[in-house]
Amino acid sequence: MPFFEARMGLLLDVDGPIASPVTRTVPQPIIDYLLRLAGAGWPVVFNTGRSDAFIREQLLNPMMASGIPDGVRFHAICEKGASWFSFDADGAGEVHVDKELALPSSFGDDVRDLVEEKYSALMFFDETKRAMVSVEQSLDVSSADYLAGQAEFDADAFDILVSYDMGGIRLGRERPDSNGEVGYRIDPTIISTDIESVRLGKDLGAERALALLAPYGEVPNTWRTVGDSRTDYAMADYLHGKGYDVAHVDVRPSDGVPEKPYPILIEEGLVNEEAGAAFLAGCVAVLAK
Structure with a gap:
């Protein structure tokens, strides 16, 4: 080709x-x-x-x-x-x-609160997302520092996901929902973490x-x-x-x-x-x- x-x-x-x-x-x-x-x-x-x-x-x-x-x-x-x-x-x-692929707004509120209370020195909550929930590395934070804290944030976000009984995926590990299906995942990148429907x-x-x-x-x-x-x-x-x-x-x-x-x-x-x-x-x- x-x-x-x-x-x-x-x-x-x-x-x-x-x-x-x-x-x-x-x-x-x-x-x-x-x-x-x-x-x-x-x-x-x-x-x-x-x-x-x-x-x-x-x-x-x-x-x-x-x-x-x-x-x-x-x-x-x-x-x-x-x-x-x-x-x-x-x-x-x-x-x-x-809209069928959007997370509940209350879930986004809980993640925003998590960032403000514990991770604001590393990342910010992306207020512009309409369906997924995302956080992003602050521009004044080094990549090494952000990535060091990202894993802990992902674990905390997963706990919130579990509390909603929606299912989820974190770092390749799945938690099935009540129907035996996985509905949402936590997807980390080098500058962000997205929490989203698995259909995305x-x-x-x-x-x-x-x-x-x-x-x-x-x-x-x-x-x-x-x-x-x-x-x-x-x-x-x-x-x-x-x-x-x-x-x-x-x-x-x-x-x-x-x-x-x-x-x-x-x-x-x-x-x-x-x-x-x-x-x-x-x-x-x-x-x-």
């Missing part, structure tokens, strides 16, 4: 490949590459655990400031498939939320992406998915299972590269948003040929 083709669909995780995990912002060159590619007719969909508010601030607003071409539409799948919206030169459309995931995001593109006749056969964690491979897994020609770009391969039935692409010597920028620059170079 060639690395680049004349027109491909891009399904992009945000934290890591696009937004720096250090600054939580998107470098301007990446904004410019995405606008060029979308303007050339490449479908661009963001598939992220982030909220719609984060996408507005870090992607929509900088893109509008730079100028979204007329007729270009971006799609954003947020909270791992729990919410989604589209945006163009006129701004954001309606945000849709799958990057595969659900990929499914929603195709549904968003279909009414506009924009679904190409060839795709590149881009991510920084092992869970991001679910995007390519889903597309491959549906018969699409797909390759996955891993911008943090040091976490371990699994064996897959599709190509895995790596930007040697680069990680996170630098690797994402290099990949996108290569895509833009195709437009000049």
Whole structure:
């Protein structure tokens, strides 16, 4: 499979490949590459655990400031498939939320209280999530300090989850609910912890992406998915299972590269948003040929 083709669909995780995990912002060159590619007719969909508010601030607003071409539409799948919206030169459309996948608001209140009482020196409660409950490393805290406290927070959050009798997963260990099914999980990343329905995931995001593109006749056969964690491979897994020609770009391969039935692409010597920028620059170079 060639690395680049004349027109491909891009399904992009945000934290890591696009937004720096250090600054939580998107470098301007990446904004410019995405606008060029979308303007050339490449479908661009963001598939992220982030909220719609984060996408507005870090992607929509900088893109509008730079100028979204007329007729270009971006799609954003947020909270791992729990919410989604589209945006163009006129701004954001309606945000849709799958309420069946949302945690009780009282559970979020209890986690917020936990953070304020015990972990405020390390992390903050994400007030922008509509369905999942998330905390995030404070910008002035080192990664080592945050990760050292994260495991204890995850254990405390799991105890709250148990008190709601909703079931859960913590670090690979499951607690079935009264029906013998697991309903929720605690999913730690290098800068955050998400507490979410087990139905959420990057595969659900990929499914929603195709549904968003279909009414506009924009679904190409060839795709590149881009991510920084092992869970991001679910995007390519889903597309491959549906018969699409797909390759996955891993911008943090040091976490371990699994064996897959599709190509895995790596930007040697680069990680996170630098690797994402290099990949996108290569895509833009195709437009000049």
